[in-house]
Amino acid sequence: MRKFSLLALSLVFLLSACAPNFEKQNETVQTKEKVKGKAIIPKYNISDSYYRTILPFEPGEARGLVVNNINTRYDLNEFEMGLMRIAQNSFDTEKYLFREGQEIKEDEIRRWLNRKYTKAQLTDKKIKEAKNTGLNPVDTGKKGEPSSPIYLAHILEHDYLIKNDKGNVTLGGVTIGLALNSVYYYKKTADGDTFEQKIPHSELVREGKKIAAEVVKRMRNMKNLKNVPITIALFEQASKSSVVPGNFITYATIDEGSATLNSWEKVNEKYFLFPSNEAKNAHRDDLTAFLNFKQDVEEYFPNYNGVIGRAFYIGDQLQDLNINIPIQFYGKTEGIGFAQYVTGLVMEHFPKYLSVTVSVTSVDGPEALIVRKANETEPFVHIYQ
Numbered sequence: 001m002r003k004f005s006l007l008a009l010s011l012v013f014l015l016s017a018c019a020p021n022f023e024k025q026n027e028t029v030q031t032k033e034k035v036k037g038k039a040i041i042p043k044y045n046i047s048d049s050y051y052r053t054i055l056p057f058e059p060g061e062a063r064g065l066v067v068n069n070i071n072t073r074y075d076l077n078e079f080e081m082g083l084m085r086i087a088q089n090s091f092d093t094e095k096y097l098f099r100e101g102q103e104i105k106e107d108e109i110r111r112w113l114n115r116k117y118t119k120a121q122l123t124d125k126k127i128k129e130a131k132n133t134g135l136n137p138v139d140t141g142k143k144g145e146p147s148s149p150i151y152l153a154h155i156l157e158h159d160y161l162i163k164n165d166k167g168n169v170t171l172g173g174v175t176i177g178l179a180l181n182s183v184y185y186y187k188k189t190a191d192g193d194t195f196e197q198k199i200p201h202s203e204l205v206r207e208g209k210k211i212a213a214e215v216v217k218r219m220r221n222m223k224n225l226k227n228v229p230i231t232i233a234l235f236e237q238a239s240k241s242s243v244v245p246g247n248f249i250t251y252a253t254i255d256e257g258s259a260t261l262n263s264w265e266k267v268n269e270k271y272f273l274f275p276s277n278e279a280k281n282a283h284r285d286d287l288t289a290f291l292n293f294k295q296d297v298e299e300y301f302p303n304y305n306g307v308i309g310r311a312f313y314i315g316d317q318l319q320d321l322n323i324n325i326p327i328q329f330y331g332k333t334e335g336i337g338f339a340q341y342v343t344g345l346v347m348e349h350f351p352k353y354l355s356v357t358v359s360v361t362s363v364d365g366p367e368a369l370i371v372r373k374a375n376e377t378e379p380f381v382h383i384y385q
Contacts, residue, residue, distance in 0.1 A: 039169060041097060051084070051091075051098035054161055054169065060100030062109045062155065069113070069154035070179060071237050074245035074310075078271070079235050082248045083158055083177040086267065090231045090253055091160040091173050101157025103174065103224050108133075109155050112215070115139050133218075135211050149184030149199055151207045153237060155215070171224060176215060176232040180208045182246065183239045201236070205249065208234040212252065213261060220259045230254040233267070244271040244310050274309030274321070286311065286318050293323075293349040300341055301327060321350065323358045329367065335360070336383055339368035343379050346372050 040055040070076045084098075114134030122132060141147035155178060162172030182204060184197040212232045219225045233251035238244060247269045252261040272279040274290045294307040312320040325342070329335045342358055350356050350372070358370040365384070372379040 041163075041169075048093050049085075049088075051087075051093050051096060051160070054097045054099055058099060058102060060157065061102055061104060061106045062157070063100070065106065065109060065113075066154055066156060071153075071240045072242060072245065074242070074271075075179070075237050078245035078247065079154075079156060079177055079179055082235065082267075082269070083156060083175055083233060086233045086248060086251050087158060087160065087175045087231060089251075089265075090175075090229065096160040096162055096172055097169065099159040099161055101159055101174075103159065103171075103222060104155070104157050104219070112155060112218075113152060115150070135214060137207075145188065146184075146186060149181065149186075149197055151180055151199070151204065152178060152211055153181050154179040171228055173229045173231070174219070174225065176212075176219075176230065177235050177248075178208055178212060178215070178232065179235045179237055180204050182236050185240070196239075204236060205234065209250075209264065216254055216261060217259055227257045229256045232261070243308065244273045247271060268315045270313050272311045272313065274311055274323075279311065283311070283313070283316075283318065289349050289351075290321070290323075293345050296345050296349075297325065297342065301338060318354055320355045320357070323356065325358060325360045327360060327362060327367075329362050335362075335367045339370065339381055339383060342368075343370050343372075343381055346370060346379060352377075 042052050042055065066076060066079070070079060111131050111133045112135050115136045116134045116138045117132050118138055118140070121138075135152050136150045137148040139146045139148070155176065158175045158177075159171060160173040160175070161169045163169050180199075182199055182201070184199055185194050186197065187194055212234065216230060216232060219230065231251060231253050233248050235248050236246045238246040248267040250264045250266055252264045254261055272283065274287055275294075279287045290309050290311075297307055306326060308324050310322045311318055312322075327338065329338070339360060342360065346356050346358060353374050355374045356370075356372045358368075359366065360368040360370070367384055369382040369384075370379055371381075
């Protein structure tokens with residue numbers, strides 16, 4: 001029998017990972033970080049895929065910047081969570097604790113995101129007062145038509161803390177995400193139309209690696225970052241009109257006390273929109289399963305408005321499929337019946353190894369959430385009240 005729940009939505013997020021580890025109790029430790037004193041390590045670790053976050057929570061130095069500099073909310077989520085996945089190659093989730101970035105200050109990040117200035121441009125008093133530390137190339141083009149695009153959109157820092165034998169928690173490592181623009185947007189006049197300039201992938205990677213080397217060099221000149229191991233990764237943003245996120249493309253590690261980047265490692269991850277020609281060319285079989293699911297939805301409910309999927313691949317293997325179904329209901333019982341029907345379709349059309357999440361929405365808001373985790377025989381269904 002399929003299970004239906006009217007529990008608070010917050011419980012649903014527990015399903016997004018493996019079985020929780022509830023064996024450990026809350027632990028009070030001594031911290032030598034910026035705010036010295038006692039800190040708490042939560043007793044619940046909901047998954048080996050996540051880090052426990054030390055309390056009290058400290059917002060990141062550049063917390064507000066990421067929203068302004070990242071193109072879509074899809075990119076925003078993937079930039080943060082993808083960086084955490086990359087961190088797991090260097091920092092064990094059982095050993096390290098997570099903290100939002102505290103070492104590179106907000107003002108510093110703002111300056112790094114600027115363009116470099118020429119000597120002529122520095123004659124402007126306002127610019128002269130700022131440090132000429134921009135990591136984006138000099139604008140030497142005509143007004144409104146820059147000679148080179150802005151490559152670097154944002155810098156995200158994640159800190160990983162470690163507890164020693166004396167119970168003290170100190171900084172054990174840092175990961176840095178560099179969000180790079182795949183499309184450069186600019187205006188010829190302040191109030192004119194916005195133009196687009198596609199940035200070739202090879203160019204983006206080349207410039208991103210140059211920026212990464214400079215970022216690491218600057219970090220090594222900071223007091224708390226002289227010796228800790230660093231992982232730095234390049235994220236390719238999707239366009240502003242994209243309904244799927246961009247993805248990390250490569251990362252490198254920097255050994256403790258070194259400023260030299262080790263060899264770059266490819267990140268073989270990508271999102272595809274279902275249905276799309278790109279998905280058809282790259283993953284025809286998976287798309288066919290989705291289209292069969294979509295067809296069955298359309299046949300049963302004539303007032304359906306569309307089915308869209310976002311498929312996440314690692315290599316050629318489909319890992320997660322998130323499906324959104326907007327539909328107009330004429331009563332609550334119809335919504336419940338639809339959720340039951342779609343749950344059956346999920347179990348019928350998609351292989352057991354695949355995690356599938358279906359969000360059913362109407363003009364009134366969310367109606368149902370269906371979650372079938374990989375290799376589970378019973379889905380979780382939440383009906384919104």
